[in-house]
Amino acid sequence: MALLLSFLFVFFFFLCNGSASAAIPLHLDDLLPNGDFEESPAKSNLKKTVIIGKYSLPKWEINGLVEYVSGGPQPGGFFFAIPRGVHAVRLGNEASISQNVTVNPGSIYSLTFGATRTCAQDEVLRISVPGYSADLSIQTLYSSDGGDTYAWAFMATSKVVKVTFHNPGVQEDPTCGPLLDAIAIKELLPLKYSKGNLVKNSDFEIGPHVFKNFSTGILLPPKQLDLISPLPGWIIESLKPVKYIDKKHFFVPSGLAAIELVAGRESAIAQIIRTVPNKFYNLTFTIGDAKNACHGSMMVEAFAAKETLKVPYESQAKGGFKTASFKFQAISARTRITFFSAYYHTRLHDYGHMCGPILDNIRVFPVY
Template identity: 30%
Template structure:
């Protein structure tokens, strides 16, 4: 009976957390009013040429290009350019995670401006970076925060001011916004003392993307788009449809550039002085990433480097590290020290998946939540 209740519980949670369209005209394919946007050109938006669903301030261009991820229309945020839209939260205690496409606004520019993405209590700066994608655009993600049902969420995207000649600045182009909701409390893997150890709870992948989603540095577990994991440097959230993933539908590829990059989390319900086994999968994404991977793993005060010779074809191994808990929550981190690139000069790196922490010599008991108990009672009543 318990297994059936757990399965029903999981299905209900998954269905509640499915991606939804919260904003109007998220891909900018509904053109400005009183305009003809079919040609390969750009159009200045103003009070006469308004964009359906969006409020526009400053210099904002409606652009058309065949290099965009969807059918060809996007927004360029030029000097002091800003767009925003307010939508209502649906459901209580949900995180709203945004994925969007970022395209460079020109060639041979002396400076490249970024875009500031913000919600009511969050903001981050994103900029297009060469060697992070083989495509002419990149997918990024940002956690807008969490709210209760009906609360207004104001999504703002604006160009970042640069100290240079504005005539030679590449202003950012934005396209294909997708918002995903995830519950504040994540479903725990059976026996695992880590939340989201398989990285299944993260941002959505854009429909036409084959490059994964880049996640920049986020010091907070709560504010991260990769639920319950903070990020140092940059990592790539990859899907099993386009990459090699050891288990499930998603994993993390750690991209080390001029300095190491890492992901960090913490255990739950460990007992001080008890010994635990940290296991994980280390491999490559089947993205032609060849090289010598060196990944530093730390669990509390225990630390060890693990190495893997990658041939770039989806190889991988399972590794483990035994540690002794020094307190109720033990810090866990994975750091890549390897700077590796594909033959197309795209940054790549080791893939981490299937991260589990179990008591040494046995499996942990999962404490039932009040919601799980409620479903159990309903199931018994139904019988």
């Protein structure tokens, strides 16, 4: 009898604990439902490529002229590169797609999405959730294979947010507009300091969702377009984006991720750290190449307080790296550290693919 009671107690304990753990919401880090658009509309809801009906695209709500397209040659001499799958959507004049997403209020989320322009130089993609919106210019192509991927962040203000991608432009051809081929979301967890380092997220391990099957890196927009950074702790302090790269698809000096400075002096990354006025500190960091055919004479410039260091690096495009350091004296309780690439680079044999030196493993610690 005692054995039976013990068994029932253990069974009840696991049953309760199993139910409790199932009720705990998981941290989002995946494609949105039908985020790769491989679940197609019914043939009866398609007029050639145009989707007919507000709810005809599974898991999405559409407004305006939205096309469901496949990769490859298109009528009119176009070619749609869809590297992450077979299908994508194209947003015509003033068209949009949206989806309601369940989130944790007060948490920070990053959207990762593959986007490229299709037929006009001045195409813009507007991303919005309640309380946040940004118009992202996709005029500049950073990869020649349609693989441009962006990240954009927001703070959730309710349990359900409506995520919207909108083409605010009006072209002569009403079907002209941005192509979206994959959309994912990730909850960005709060940062913690590492022992012996004043820099938060110093090795860029906390960042946006990375697509598993294909990646040319993730473009992080400048702070003017993204008030909440998709790279926690860091400010994209420039006119152009920087690129977040992962170990699976690139060479990374240490850890799982690094930053590639893809637009020369137009892409810079910075962080404001706590310091003691007049105290001396060491700043160390690693630079290199991502083993992505980015070659030539590179130069990373680093700034801290009144000190500057220019670090040259001769890239053989084979995934090398070097570490640099310098000492600076703090002049206030807050010190801005900044990094940018002095030169512009493109990939070997692919001049349409912008690239640059990579940055990783940044540390600031006091000199005693």
